[in-house]
Amino acid sequence: MEQAVILAGARVATSATRTSRLDLLVRQGQVFFSRHEISPEGEIDLSGFLILPGLINAHDHLELNLFPRLGRGPYPNATAWADDIYRPDEAPVKQHLGVPKRVRLFWGGMKNLLSGVTTVAQHNPYHPDVFDEGFPIRVVKHYSWAHSLRFSNDWQYRYRQRPAGAPFIIHAAEGLDEDARREIYQLDAASALGRSTVVVHGVALRREELMLVRKRGASLIWCPSSNDFTLGRTLSEAAFSSGVPIALGTDSALTAEGDLTDELRRASQVIDPVRLYGMVTSGAARVLCLGSAAGCIRNGGAADLLVVPDRGQAPAEALLDLRPQLVIVNGHIDLISETITERMRAASFSAYQVIEVEDRGRWLTPFNISGLIDQARQALDGDLRLAGKAVIS
Template sequence: MMPDPEGKQQKQVVVHGGICALGPQARVQASIQITDGYITGILSEPPLSPNDRSSCTAIDLSGFLIMPGLINAHDHLEFALFPRLADPPYRNYIEWGTDIHNKFPDIIAKHRAVPKDLRVWWGGIRNLLCGVTTVSHHNPLRAEMQREDFPVRVIQEYGWGHSLALGGDLIAARSATPEGRAFLVHACEGVDEVARVELLGFDRLGLLDDHTVLVHGLAIDHDGVALMRERNASLIVCPSSNNFLFEKLPDMSVLGAIDNVALGNDSPLTAEGDLLDEIRFAIRLCGISSLDAYRMVTENPALILRLENGEGAIRVSGIADLIAFRDTGCDAAHRLQALSMVDVEFVMLGGRVQLASEAVLERLPLSEKHGLEPVWIDGTIRWLRTPVKELLQKTEEALGKGELRLSGKQIRIPA
């Protein structure tokens, strides 16, 4: 620890030994110096001297590739424990919402019996496990999401409406958006005329501008893309949700012409899995290159969502949000093609270790191990800086013993 000019102790951390992804294709062996949660240096990799070791917290990630934490541009955190619910195909999101309440009321009631504050925590854990460090939550901000010990960083300043059909007074919602922040709204989610004409509806209301972020956009055609570009609006696509509900994939040969496009995971109600599952799905089925996929979960959402602390990159003065997985010699973009939750062995949020595999746990200094709790997820054990034992006990009181699933994966406390 070193004192700052006001005499306060600053936490010094050095992450060393690993290969740093300074971009989708840039690899360099370097030490990352961190002071009070921000990166203060990216240095060529010299061995740490005894003096260095004694003056800071040293974390050895030799053999690992270190990436910036991922940004999930669209999620509904309170639905993290729900299973996929639908009897597809549908023509639009209105049909889907009506249908699941008619056909699956018992399942919905069972999961709503879990208090929302618990469900929100599991939403944070679901993102943490797959290397997400920043989440855009599409619903009102809750007190849990503002806590310093929440598993991931939830964007705090934004505006939102549900949709043109179900969003109430969208003009008032847009007016309530903090100055200079993104306004998020579901749009064109479907395959019929109802979905297609929504874009013009937003434009007629004066809601399509450079702060507008439309989510899904499945029915946007060439004319819609031209309008989006003219208004400088942004788009977040959620391919696996669209495919599940409407049996149609976003046409990225059309939508890719929009200047700013990011990838969102959506909730387990409709998504295939977590954000890494979504990335693999998008690369495999939507013709999205690994290079574009990398940017759609790092620099693009950072720009679209007006993030200001260097999220989505490893750079000096940026927030120290880092993830790591075994180095195979490939660049970060190429590695995304096959990554899944089991590959994520280290997550750091603002300079603090939030997740560690058992192998990484053995490397951590005692100060970084303190507060980590083990959780078993479909045969994989991870140590998380969350009260997983308490959360599981309270959740099972409502759902039943052994009934908790996170993106379809069984969760329990290891023996």
């Protein structure tokens, strides 16, 4: 979508609970609350649809999303899980590592796109050659990270070297035992628990550690289905009432149930939809230091949009039964259902390819899906699953 287009007739989310009937102009990667004059072919009739901000997945390991879940938990902590599953020379890890990393990263991007994610935080190095251009979604670029206290000897150095205004993201307190809990005190003793610190998991934290995290101004990322699988439980009620900012993440297919759609459903068993909405939109943007214009639809803001059927629901309620019909990333149509292509007769999607995934749906997308399928299936003896679900075409 290089030309300007008008998204006409939809309800547009202005917060978790409010919508407004607005026509949106999308032009050069930005969205505007005004029609301007453009040719009629540039107008898409989206009556009957609801437009949400593109979602933010605060934690993923993009290259690990073709893997099956590995491990037989629950384990006392993440180290025990990692020690148990680390078999790089055996099936299925060996076959999966045989899929080129660039291809695996791309599939991780597709997993996110299919659940309406337009921005993901990758917990591993940033690959500019893959992420900077032609990737399905935005990958947070301004960040520092360490895997964990156990597996990153240089975590203190990495914290000190974080760029100004960037988050420092680390797996910590991922367990139920004293070893896991102690990590928060180790971070604090090294003066590495501060406003930019983002603790992924934090399941071990009791009220007193949560108070410390809050006092230091640090944040949490919550990955409930991953925690269920590895530890047999997730964050306690104390975490949700602690005042610590929390964003939602999927983690990878190695431990998660599936994609962000699954994670939202799991999270909704614990917290209300309005709070959940913040955890994948503006609240997640704050945790990841993405700026106040991220995670919301704002006049002049980025054109990162998710379109779903309008059933009269509040924006927050739409997250509980997420069926993306159209996903626009930086002004480009990266995912579109056949229902919506039929409303765009003037536009040609001949260069788009079909992607169909079990239990998720069928869409058109501008990416080279057939090539990605071929490259992955070669190494995997034909059994291609994206976050546990069969890739059909």
